[in-house]
Every structure is written in structure tokens, then in C-alpha cells.
Amino acid sequence: MRIEQQPLVVPSPTDLHQQVSEMIDWLATYGGQGEHGDHGVTRTLYSPAWQAAQSALEHCMREGGLIPRYDDVGNLFGRLSGTEQDGRVILTGSHLDTVVDGGKYDGAYGIIASFIAVRYLKEHYGTPRRSIEVVSLCEEEGSRFPMTYWGSGSMTGIRDMQQVEGIADAEGISFREAMGQAGFGMGIHPSPRRDDLECFIELHVEQGEVLEREGQSIGLVSHIVGQRRYEVTVSGESNHAGTTPMEWRRDALLTAAELIRLVGEWAKRQGDGLVATVGRMEIHPNVGNVIAREVTFSLDVRHPDAEVIRQFCEALFIEWKKIAAAQGTTLTYHKWMDEDPVAMSETLASKAQMILARQGISHRRMTSGAGHDSQVFGTYCPTSLLFVPSHLGISHSPREFTGTDELVCGVRLLIELLYELAY
Structure with missing residues (x-):
């Protein structure tokens, strides 16, 4: 009732x-x-x-x-x-x-x-x-x-x-x-x-x-917010940490560090609620006296506008490829999440x-x-x-x-x- x-x-x-x-x-x-x-x-x-x-x-x-x-x-x-x-x-x-x-x-x-x-x-x-x-x-x-x-x-x-x-x-x-x-x-x-x-x-x-x-x-x-998530791999060449001159190196970790630095810099510069995060990293061979051959890391980008995410990621990867090429390394990536x-x-x-x-x-x-x-x-x-x-x-x-x-x-x-x- x-x-x-x-x-x-x-x-x-x-x-x-x-x-x-x-x-x-x-x-x-x-x-x-x-x-x-x-x-x-x-x-x-x-x-x-x-x-x-x-x-x-x-x-x-x-x-x-x-x-x-x-x-x-x-x-x-x-x-x-x-x-x-x-x-x-x-x-x-x-x-x-x-x-x-x-x-x-x-x-x-x-x-x-x-x-x-x-x-x-x-x-x-x-x-x-x-x-x-x-x-x-x-x-x-x-x-x-x-x-x-x-x-x-x-x-x-x-x-x-x-x-x-x-x-x-x-x-x-x-x-x-x-x-x-x-x-x-x-x-x-x-x-x-x-x-x-x-x-x-x-x-x-x-x-x-x-x-x-x-x-x-x-x-x-x-x-x-929408999300894009990537797995990013930087490939270089392993060599001896003591006998390889800096100008001859193809250091995957050095390249990765520069790419990751750019993520934070660009996300802060965006200034409209976009957030970008690198939260996981794998280094090979991960030995203290060996130049890194390969680095794989995650990238997570979020914003309430899908177009902002798209433009940010496209511009970021264009710049990343330039940096990798200049350092004698190669860049590959796989987008495994793209939610509007x-x-x-x-x-x-x-x-x-x-x-x-x-x-x-x-x-x-x-x-x-x-x-x-x-x-x-x-x-x-x-x-x-x-x-x-x-x-x-x-x-x-x-x-x-x-x-x-x-x-x-x-x-x-x-x-x-x-x-x-x-x-």
C-alpha cells in the first residue's frame, strides 16, 4: 500500500x-x-x-x-x-x-x-x-x-x-x-x-x-575521462660501460629517460586537466656496468576530451621519434587501450x-x-x-x-x- x-x-x-x-x-x-x-x-x-x-x-x-x-x-x-x-x-x-x-x-x-x-x-x-x-x-x-x-x-x-x-x-x-x-x-x-x-x-x-x-x-x-594506454619500447645496443665512448653509444635507457622527461614537461604545459603517466619500466639487460639494449615502459594519457588526447599523443610520438633517431635508437609502441x-x-x-x-x-x-x-x-x-x-x-x-x-x-x-x- x-x-x-x-x-x-x-x-x-x-x-x-x-x-x-x-x-x-x-x-x-x-x-x-x-x-x-x-x-x-x-x-x-x-x-x-x-x-x-x-x-x-x-x-x-x-x-x-x-x-x-x-x-x-x-x-x-x-x-x-x-x-x-x-x-x-x-x-x-x-x-x-x-x-x-x-x-x-x-x-x-x-x-x-x-x-x-x-x-x-x-x-x-x-x-x-x-x-x-x-x-x-x-x-x-x-x-x-x-x-x-x-x-x-x-x-x-x-x-x-x-x-x-x-x-x-x-x-x-x-x-x-x-x-x-x-x-x-x-x-x-x-x-x-x-x-x-x-x-x-x-x-x-x-x-x-x-x-x-x-x-x-x-x-x-x-x-x-578518456584514456589511452601504450606499451613503448626503445631499442639500442648493449656494450661495455667503461670502454664505449659516449658519442658512439646507442643507449636505450638514456633515450627512454629523455622521452619520459618530455611526457611530464608537455603534460604540465598543456595545463587543461590532461594527465600523463609513465608508471612501469623494464630494462634489459638491467646490469650496472652494461649499456641498456632495450627499455620498455608504459604510457597512460587521460583527459575529458578525446580530441585533446589524440592531438597530445600524436605530437608526442612525432617528437619522440626524432629524439630516438638522433640518439641512434629506434622506437616502437603498441596502443592497447583507447577509451573515449x-x-x-x-x-x-x-x-x-x-x-x-x-x-x-x-x-x-x-x-x-x-x-x-x-x-x-x-x-x-x-x-x-x-x-x-x-x-x-x-x-x-x-x-x-x-x-x-x-x-x-x-x-x-x-x-x-x-x-x-x-x-
Whole structure:
């Protein structure tokens, strides 16, 4: 029975403080090291810790008055059915999996916040007009298998079973085997593919320090940046470090150092939010008294405009080839990732901004430099990605931390946003 429409009363921060804090610590016990996962959380796809956490959330959803169900890849949904019969669903949540020795907020906070918000709305305002589902997405990180966005990708059609054939983890357990051991991938549960999503809302810790540095409580993400990633190889010639004159050398490492220096210099000069990173390097033969024959390194370039990325990379490689040739070395490269930026819904962001203005909550528009499930849903349905601050920008680490007051602020925003959309 639907309770008569009435003005929304958002719970006070005090009312939510204990709920949010306790649920964050509770979920961190699944795969967590130390009390409340304070020494890191490892909850990789289909692992025993992952299975236990999904089962615990399923029980929690049922106890909270939601109808839980799984799909065939292990995504967990808690449904609050609405009165409208068109079948459209407002989806809210995030991913359950973690990196190895990760933090207890990444992904988990979005699930917990969504559950608390929907439970509150059900208890105080009854049946919504539009159906809402809280989702605990099975995987986003790619920390066990070389496959990212398995949960959201399976729902939207960019991932399928053929893509996991031949994939195994570090222990040699195949993706298919792990899925089967967890009870999925056998047709017992419904297909993950969805065509009924009205929108997706993801509340997440920032994993950066922009909000904290600027003293803002909420980030309204306009775009998730595009990314290009390359593997770059510089080839030269090994020779004796003591007997080869400098002018005769074909030193792959010396060339690589000059190329990498240029990356930082040009990215800073760009000055419009572009970031470029060299984070991995292999040197051969990697001996102290031998000139390097070959150096392979990574290049990661990100920006919210695909054309800016393209122009930066093209100009960079033209200059790199000149430098390599001048030093008697050769340059080869392989582009293995090229993801376009994804825009979030301006309509949803504007609704959230109006709510924050009414509440007097500080906020800013921003881009996300990290990938999220929202970038998968953002090409499929209207999507909103909302950030709360991360202390010192630390994430994917046991030191990841967001204060409870800031977590509660995000939950209160989500309650009001879901109320406007669903009630």
C-alpha cells in the first residue's frame, strides 16, 4: 500500500551516523585484515570472501524489506517495486570487489549508501512510483582476472562469456571454473542483460584529493575521462660501460629517460586537466656496468576530451621519434587501450545540484580521472556519479579513509535524489 505523498524529511546526520559507520565496518569484515578491515580488504571476484559478502548483503536486503535476486554472473539486486507498470527501474549502487589489500570504502560505500537510502524511503514513504533496485555489482577492479567491469559490462552487453574463455587467475584457476564454484554461469539465475534501466546513480569516494583540498563536500561528476594506454619500447645496443665512448653509444635507457622527461614537461604545459603517466619500466639487460639494449615502459594519457588526447599523443610520438633517431635508437609502441570520455547526465547532475543548494551543502562540478562502473552505464542510460571526499586522495590502500560525516552527507543527498526520481 502506497503511503500518501508527503514532503520529504531527510534524516539528520546524527540519525545516520551510526548506521553508516557500522555498515562500512561490517562489510569490511568480509575479506578484511585486522579489526573492521583496517589493515586492508581483499575481496576478489568469486573468492570465498566475495561469496560470503554477497550472501550477507542478500540477507541484509531481505531483512530491510527489499526483494533480493542474483543474475547469472553474480550481480546482486535488492528491489523495491513501484506502482508504475512500465517496468522501468532506477538502479543505484556500486561494486563489491576490491583490489588486493585495498581500502574498505571503494565500491562498498556506494552499495551501503544505496541500501540505507532505499530502506529509509521504504520505511517512511512506502511504495514508490518508480521501482528502485540497489545493486552490488560483482566486479569492477580486474584484480583477480584480466577483465574489468564484468558486472556492469554484462548488464549492458559490452561483456559476454566468450570474452572470458581462456582467462585464468594467478593460481591457474580459470574464470569459468571460479564462476561455477561460486554458483554462477550455469543458467540457474536470470541473464545479466538489462533493457529496463531508467537511470543509474553511483555514490563513490573520490579517490583523489580535489574535494578535500578545496573544502567541498560533494563532487558532481560531469565526465569520466578518456584514456589511452601504450606499451613503448626503445631499442639500442648493449656494450661495455667503461670502454664505449659516449658519442658512439646507442643507449636505450638514456633515450627512454629523455622521452619520459618530455611526457611530464608537455603534460604540465598543456595545463587543461590532461594527465600523463609513465608508471612501469623494464630494462634489459638491467646490469650496472652494461649499456641498456632495450627499455620498455608504459604510457597512460587521460583527459575529458578525446580530441585533446589524440592531438597530445600524436605530437608526442612525432617528437619522440626524432629524439630516438638522433640518439641512434629506434622506437616502437603498441596502443592497447583507447577509451573515449563518457559524459554523465546533465539532468541528473542539475537535480543533485539543486538539492545541495537547498541543503546548503558545498559542492563542485568535476571530472573523474579514475574509471568507474558509471562509465559503462553512462553510454547505456542516464547516469550520475557523485563523489564524497577522500582523505589525502589515498585509495586502493588500507589507508583509504573518508570521515563518517562526509559519508553521511552523501547518503542524505542520495535519499533526496531518489525520492525526487522515484516518488
